[in-house]
Structures are given as C-alpha cells and as structure tokens.
Amino acid sequence: MRTIQIHETGGPDVLQLHESAPPEPGPGQVRVRVAAAGLNYIDTYHRTGLYKLPLPFTPGLECAGTIEAVGPGVTGWSVGERVATASGIGAYAELALAPAARLVRLPAAVDTKLGAAVMLQGLTAHYLAYSTYPLKPGATCVVTAAAGGVGLLLVQIASRLGARVIGLCGSEAKASLARAAGADEVINYTREPFAARVRELTNGMGADVVYDSVGATTFEASLDSLRPRGMMVSFGNASGPVPSVSPLTLSSKGSLFLTRPTLAHYIASEEELAWRAGDLFSRMAAGELDVRIDREFPLHEAAEAHRLLESRQTSGKVLIIP
Ligand code: NDP
Numbered sequence: 057m058r059t060i061q062i063h064e065t066g067g068p069d070v071l072q073l074h075e076s077a078p079p080e081p082g083p084g085q086v087r088v089r090v091a092a093a094g095l096n097y098i099d100t101y102h103r104t105g106l107y108k109l110p111l112p113f114t115p116g117l118e119c120a121g122t123i124e125a126v127g128p129g130v131t132g133w134s135v136g137e138r139v140a141t142a143s144g145i146g147a148y149a150e151l152a153l154a155p156a157a158r159l160v161r162l163p164a165a166v167d168t169k170l171g172a173a174v175m176l177q178g179l180t181a182h183y184l185a186y187s188t189y190p191l192k193p194g195a196t197c198v199v200t201a202a203a204g205g206v207g208l209l210l211v212q213i214a215s216r217l218g219a220r221v222i223g224l225c226g227s228e229a230k231a232s233l234a235r236a237a238g239a240d241e242v243i244n245y246t247r248e249p250f251a252a253r254v255r256e257l258t259n260g261m262g263a264d265v266v267y268d269s270v271g272a273t274t275f276e277a278s279l280d281s282l283r284p285r286g287m288m289v290s291f292g293n294a295s296g297p298v299p300s301v302s303p304l305t306l307s308s309k310g311s312l313f314l315t316r317p318t319l320a321h322y323i324a325s326e327e328e329l330a331w332r333a334g335d336l337f338s339r340m341a342a343g344e345l346d347v348r349i350d351r352e353f354p355l356h357e358a359a360e361a362h363r364l365l366e367s368r369q370t371s372g373k374v375l376i377i378p
Contacts (some may be wrong), residue, residue: 058378059149059356063112065105068359068366071115071148078151081127085150088139092172092352093147094118095374096205097269098356102145103362109145115358116376119154120162120172130156138162140333142175142319144366147244148358150378157326160333165341172374174209174347176310176319178336179329180291181209183282183322185217186332188315189265191288192216196258198250198266198281201294202212203230203371208348210267211237216344222257224250224274226368233371238345251280262286262310272296284310291317348372 061074081087093116101107102115105154121142126133133139133156143158184206185191197214201207202223215238223239225231231242241251241257254263262283268274271293271295290298306312323329339345350372351378353361361374 059112059114059146060116060355061112062079062103065103065111066276068103068362070103071145071359071362073356079146079153081125081130081153083128084130084156084222085127086123086130086133086156086158086159087125087127087138088119088121088152088154088228089124089142090119090147090150090378091121091168092119092346093149093152093376093378094142094172094176095365095376096176097292097365098176100366101293107294108224114146114149114152116118116149116152117145118142118172118176118177119147119152120168121152124151125158132156133159138168140168140171140175142179143323146354148376148378150355158329160330163337163341166337169275169349169352169375170340170347171337173349173375174336174340174345175333177205177373178209178345178347179332180206180319181213182332182336183319184210184267184291185213185219185324188291188317189267190220191217194220195265196222196263198222198224198263198267198268198278199239200224200245200268200270200278201226202234202237202242204269204294205370205373206292208233208237208372209345211239212345215239222254222263229263230371233348236304245274249277250274252278254281258283265289267291270295271298274317279305279309279312282310282312285312286310287313287315289315289317308339342366350374352377354378
C-alpha cells in the first residue's frame with residue numbers, strides 16, 4: 057500500500073511517498089481503508105518536530121473510510137462499516153490502523169469526505185464552545201483565524217449558541233467567509249491592532265473569552281482584548297508557541313483565567329467522543345453546520361498541501377485523498 061512517511065523532521069519536503077505492506081490490526085485495533093485523510097495544523101507540528109514523535113512515522117491523525125479488518129478482542133465493529141476517527145497516527149495512507157475505542161460510525165446522511173473533514177476541527181470547535189468556556193446567549197467571544205478549519209466551525213457553533221462573535225482574519229476574502237459563517241464583526245488583524253478594536257466594539261469592556269489558535273503573534277493582544285475575569289483559551293501555535301507567562305501578568309490585566317486545552321482531554325471517554333461527534337453529525341444532517349472543504353490533494357502531493365496550509369492561503373478544510 058502507498059503511504060506518506062517522515063524519516064527526519066523538517067520542511068514539507070520530508071513528506072515522502074513509500075510503498076509498504078498492509079498493516080495488521082493488533083489487539084483493540086481496526087484497519088480502515090482510507091477514503092479521505094484530514095490535514096490539520098498539528099500535522100505540521102509533528103512534521104517539524106515541535107511536537108515530537110518517534111521516527112519514522114506516517115503523519116495524519118484524522119481519516120474516514122471503511123473497516124477492512126478487525127483485530128483481536130474488538131467487539132461491536134464489523135468489516136464494511138463506514139467510520140471516522142480523529143485519534144491515532146498514520147492517516148496519510150491507503151490503509152490506516154485506528155483504536156476501535158476511538159472510532160465513530162458515520163450516519164447515512166454524512167458523506168465520507170465530510171466525515172473526515174469535520175472530525176478533528178469540529179470536535180475541537182465543539183469542546184471549546186460547549187466546555188472550555190461554555191458560551192451563553194449574550195456572551196462576546198473573539199475567534200482568531202476565524203476562516204480557518206477550526207475557525208469557520210467555531211464561528212458557526214458560537215453564533216448558534218447566541219454569542220456575539222468577533223472574528224479575526226488575515227484577508228478580506230477570509231473576512232467574507234467568517235461573516236457568512238455568522239461572525240457579527242470581523243477584524244483584519246494584519247491591518248489593524250485588534251485589542252483596541254475589540255474594546256471599541258465592547259464599549260471599552262473587553263470580550264468574555266478569546267479562543268486563540270495563532271499563538272506567539274496574537275497572545276499578548278488577546279489578553280488585552282479581555283474583560284476583567286475574562287478567559288484566555290490558548291489552543292494553538294500557528295505562528296509559533298507562546299512564550300512563558302507570569303501569573304502576575306494575568307492579575308495585572310484583570311484577574312484573567314488562562315487555559316491551554318487539547319482535544320484528547322475533551323474526548324477521553326467513549327461517551328464524550330460519541331456525544332460530541334453525534335452532535336456535529338446531526339447538525340450537519342439538519343443543514344445547521346456547514347463544513348467547507350477548501351482543497352483536496354492526492355496522497356503524493358501531501359507536501360504541497362502542507363505548504364498551502366502554512367502559507368495562510370486556506371479557508372476551511374484541506375483533505376488528502378489516497
Ligand atoms: P487553520 O485552517 O486555522 O490554519 C491556520 C490559520 O492560522 C491560517 O489560515 C491563518 O489564518 C492563521 N495564522 C495566523 N498567523 C499565522 C502564521 N504565522 N502562520 C500560519 N498561519 C497563521 O488550521 P487548523 O484549523 O487546522 O488549526 C487551527 C489552530 O488550532 C492551529 O493552531 C492548531 O494547532 C489548533 N488546534 C488545536 C487543537 C487543540 O485541541 N488544542 C485541536 C485542533 C487544532 P489568517 O490568515 O486568517 O490569520
């Protein structure tokens with residue numbers, strides 16, 4: 057089978073096409089014939105070594121497809137079922153192994169590619185809006201990279217929960233997409249300092265919460281956009297990791313709360329994974345959640361897909377099709 061492998065960390069060119077034997081599912085695993093793998097920003101952290109994995113490895117945490125074989129001890133899953141997962145490593149391949157406990161079944165109303173597209177970014181948007189800082193009607197939230205993969209989904213979910221959404225985007229085209237997704241206000245943060253503008257838009261008060269996925273370049277201004285006792289949710293490093301921060305900074309900027317969440321802790325149990333995925337799927341089926349697929353790349357062009365994502369030129373999901 058064909059797979060992408062990384063033998064040394066570095067730029068997109070380290071993503072190399074390889075031929076290898078089909079993997080045999082071990083205890084608790086299934087083998088999935090991958091219809092589509094999702095590209096996520098975390099794949100670039102794995103590729104560069106910002107998040108370390110033992111070498112060599114096949115990147116990609118997210119895929120959807122059909123179960124082709126089940127390993128010893130697996131119950132409740134059968135060959136031929138359409139499934140998706142956002143946990144595991146090795147999705148950039150024709151065949152991938154996934155832990156059975158981390159699978160979700162795709163309902164008939166959800167197309168396989170859309171299933172791959174919504175898993176990791178959708179589950180993330182879901183836990184941020186429902187659990188990390190549960191949004192209530194009337195709350196004001198700021199969303200960085202509001203036209204990105206997580207961004208477009210988070211804007212829609214936050215807006216549906218009744219929050220006022222201030223989206224931050226890097227271009228006018230992205231601003232239009234964020235508005236169409238439900239953002240009440242959009243700021244192009246490559247053109248104007250956003251903290252001052254957020255204050256203006258909130259009568260000097262500041263936002264209740266900032267969901268910041270950009271990291272190094274936005275962290276400080278995100279803190280400055282918050283109301284006293286507001287919550288800073290730093291959940292990504294697209295521009296680089298955030299430097300260390302003194303607790304006294306949080307005190308001087310208004311007794312702020314700071315959290316650095318990660319998806320694994322919000323889908324730790326099978327029940328929580330099933331709840332969040334089920335909610336996303338039923339909203340997709342009801343036409344309440346639009347999953348925008350920006351581009352699809354064949355497996356052998358995985359490096360090109362990474363280049364595009366890192367150059368800030370994508371809006372929504374990028375898929376890799378084996
Ligand atoms: P996106 O589709 O959002 O792509 C990244 C976007 O970040 C770009 O399009 C760009 O949007 C913005 N950006 C700002 N500065 C930079 C920069 N210097 N270089 C590159 N991009 C920049 O990616 P994802 O939806 O896959 O992920 C978004 C973020 O969420 C990532 O940081 C990711 O690590 C994080 N994440 C965290 C999870 C968690 O549980 N903690 C789970 C999933 C994702 P613009 O031009 O509009 O600024």
